[in-house]
Amino acid sequence: MTGSLDGKSVLVTGAGRGIGREIAVEMARRGAAAVAVADRDEETAADTADHVRDAGARAEAIVCDLRVRDSIADMVTGAVEGFGGLDVLVNNAGVVETSFTADPDRGVDTLAEEVWDAVYEVNLKAVWLTTKFAAPHLRRSRRGPAIVNTASVSGLTGFPNAPAYGVTKAGVIHLTKVTAVDLAPVRCNCFCPGVIDTPLAQGFFAASGDRDAMERELIAPQLVERLGRPEEVAGLACFLASDEAAFITGSSYVIDGGALAWLGVRD
Numbered sequence: 328m329t330g331s332l333d334g335k336s337v338l339v340t341g342a343g344r345g346i347g348r349e350i351a352v353e354m355a356r357r358g359a360a361a362v363a364v365a366d367r368d369e370e371t372a373a374d375t376a377d378h379v380r381d382a383g384a385r386a387e388a389i390v391c392d393l394r395v396r397d398s399i400a401d402m403v404t405g406a407v408e409g410f411g412g413l414d415v416l417v418n419n420a421g422v423v424e425t426s427f428t429a430d431p432d433r434g435v436d437t438l439a440e441e442v443w444d445a446v447y448e449v450n451l452k453a454v455w456l457t458t459k460f461a462a463p464h465l466r467r468s469r470r471g472p473a474i475v476n477t478a479s480v481s482g483l484t485g486f487p488n489a490p491a492y493g494v495t496k497a498g499v500i501h502l503t504k505v506t507a508v509d510l511a512p513v514r515c516n517c518f519c520p521g522v523i524d525t526p527l528a529q530g531f532f533a534a535s536g537d538r539d540a541m542e543r544e545l546i547a548p549q550l551v552e553r554l555g556r557p558e559e560v561a562g563l564a565c566f567l568a569s570d571e572a573a574f575i576t577g578s579s580y581v582i583d584g585g586a587l588a589w590l591g592v593r594d
């Protein structure tokens with residue numbers, strides 16, 4: 328597919344690897360003129376930027392720590408100055424509790440306070456701050472400005488041992504609605520992936536102690552019997568960012584292989 332993002336300037340956070348990398352490259356394939364690839368990891372961001380250029384768009388790698396307010400402000404300024412404006416913001420970066428602790432006990436009654444704060448800062452506060460700093464530029468855009476947020480099925484239903492993750496992702500789903508309301512006609516939507524095969528998911532499986540058992544347990548409720556692929560999620564994100572989704576705003580889209588469609592578990 329080409330053309331649906333023609334000429335747009337895009338900023339994608341957490342684009343060094345996983346879902347964010349696929350989104351950045353797919354934006355270029357679908358006609359984006361320029362993609363700012365933001366990540367805290369300089370090397371992976373530069374690598375993604377190369378892939379974006381190969382796919383036909385201008386690219387700029389921006390190193391940013393989303394836990395630091397001024398770093399977020401600099402990231403937005405860098406993207407805007409580099410490309411002369413901003414049409415699409417994808418708030419994709421996210422972390423889980425196991426990104427910050429090896430403690431297997433991460434329940435609502437046992438999670439360490441600093442882990443809660445770290446997950447909150449990246450998954451929710453940074454999404455708000457990035458949106459806040461990008462808003463004046465998106466409002467100036469004449470190319471169908473849009474924000475796409477990465478939430479999770481964890482924001483729609485409870486999962487054990489991941490309270491900060493689930494609560495922050497529920498927050499992203501609601502932040503998506505209030506952003507759509509306050510920034511209209513800038514559109515804002517989010518998507519809620521199930522289990523997608525990325526370094527984050529692989530790290531989460533490994534942290535359980537029995538990688539294969541954890542993967543089996545997580546995909547057992549799915550009607551599609553496999554891990555989701557980052558490129559499948561990227562297709563949805565690009566659609567929501569594109570002019571084809573011009574009548575869609577304030578909405579969330581589940582992409583989970585059918586796990587939330589029922590209360591069952593496959594044999």
Ligand SMILES: NC(=O)c1ccc[n+]([C@@H]2O[C@H](COP(=O)([O-])OP(=O)(O)OC[C@H]3O[C@@H](n4cnc5c(N)ncnc54)[C@H](O)[C@@H]3O)[C@@H](O)[C@H]2O)c1
Nearest residue numbers: 341343344345346367392393420421479520522523525527
């Ligand atoms: N993989 C899944 O199964 C899954 C499921 C549901 C939702 N999600 C969400 O999708 C998004 C992407 O996940 P992924 O699986 O691709 O993760 P990933 O860990 O593979 O990639 C995330 C990227 O974000 C970057 N990042 C993390 N903290 C950062 C910070 N403080 N500042 C700047 N960059 C930072 C990392 O360096 C990394 O490149 C996240 O929001 C995640 O919560 C993933």
